[in-house]
Amino acid sequence: MKNVLTIAGSDSCGGAGIQADIKTFSALGTYGMSVITAITAQNTMGVFKVTELEEEIVAAQINCIYEDIKVDAVKIGMVSNSIIIKTIAQCLRKHAAKNIVIDPVMVSKSKYKLLRPEACEALVSFLFPLAQVVTPNIPEAEVILGKRIQNVEHMQEAAVAIHKMGPANVIVKGGHLPGDAVDVLFDGQKFTLLSDVRIATKNTHGTGCTFSSAIAASLAKGFNIREAFGAAKEYIHGAIENSFSIGQGVGPTHHFYSLYKRAGLVD
Ligand SMILES: Nc1ncnc2c1ncn2[C@@H]1O[C@H](COP(=O)(O)OP(=O)(O)O)[C@@H](O)[C@H]1O
Numbered sequence: 664m665k666n667v668l669t670i671a672g673s674d675s676c677g678g679a680g681i682q683a684d685i686k687t688f689s690a691l692g693t694y695g696m697s698v699i700t701a702i703t704a705q706n707t708m709g710v711f712k713v714t715e716l717e718e719e720i721v722a723a724q725i726n727c728i729y730e731d732i733k734v735d736a737v738k739i740g741m742v743s744n745s746i747i748i749k750t751i752a753q754c755l756r757k758h759a760a761k762n763i764v765i766d767p768v769m770v771s772k773s774k775y776k777l778l779r780p781e782a783c784e785a786l787v788s789f790l791f792p793l794a795q796v797v798t799p800n801i802p803e804a805e806v807i808l809g810k811r812i813q814n815v816e817h818m819q820e821a822a823v824a825i826h827k828m829g830p831a832n833v834i835v836k837g838g839h840l841p842g843d844a845v846d847v848l849f850d851g852q853k854f855t856l857l858s859d860v861r862i863a864t865k866n867t868h869g870t871g872c873t874f875s876s877a878i879a880a881s882l883a884k885g886f887n888i889r890e891a892f893g894a895a896k897e898y899i900h901g902a903i904e905n906s907f908s909i910g911q912g913v914g915p916t917h918h919f920y921s922l923y924k925r926a927g928l929v930d
Pocket residue numbers: 799800801836837838839844845846859860861862863864867869870871872874896899900903
């Protein structure tokens with residue numbers, strides 16, 4: 664069994680954040696662990712309150728895990744302020760953490776700011792250089808670069824520009840552009856583009872969290888970045904295809920549809 668850690672925020676309704684990450688790790692046959700950076704009160708309609716945790720408890724959670732358990736990959740999601748960002752960078756350096764996947768979470772689908780605007784610079788300068796891969800969506804890449812991204816060519820340019828900020832690989836996700844769902848990987852030398860038919864659903868709560876966690880689980884299993892990208896794309900497609908409506912807003916993706924199907928729990 665490979666061990667995968669998520670460092671992220673808790674989502675009370677279970678569709679994104681820590682909860683989506685651990686479901687993904689489990690569905691992909693890895694052992695999931697968590698370091699919580701913030702607690703959010705949210706549901707399918709929005710984020711209503713956020714409490715950031717003190718950096719001491721964030722550091723203690725990371726140290727506790729690395730001092731005892733071999734961590735095969737780590738995914739970083741919502742980290743809302745620069746003090747916690749610097750603490751995480753320091754801890755991961757101290758433990759020589761490998762297979763670091765960074766999803767630079769900034770704004771929820773319900774438009775709530777999950778990253779303090781002044782902390783974007785810290786995220787880029789302290790965490791990006793440690794990453795095996797960073798996975799911005801279009802709005803995040805636009806904020807990082809201060810440029811509009813309107814097509815796949817712009818996504819490729821953005822991937823090259825973000826690569827210069829230090830990560831070994833960049834995947835710019837195209838979920839926010841119209842048309843097919845095209846994602847662009849740049850490894851410093853060449854591009855890999857993966858495209859899927861866009862699934863017509865409003866239930867995409869947590870897609871970015873799920874996608875980056877699937878990459879982390881795949882890297883933990885020994886896949887190279889291109890293989891991990893392919894496995895994550897396939898996983899997110901199935902999870903969105905089987906997404907469902909709970910609550911009144913944007914529903915979650917389904918992580919265990921194939922297991923449930925085999926067990927006769929769904930049609
Ligand atoms: N409606 C959809 N149909 C198929 N794939 C999608 C759809 N929406 C997003 N994706 C895919 O889900 C992954 C997450 O992308 P995105 O939604 O852009 O991330 P985020 O949740 O960070 O905004 C990407 O692989 C993207 O191409």
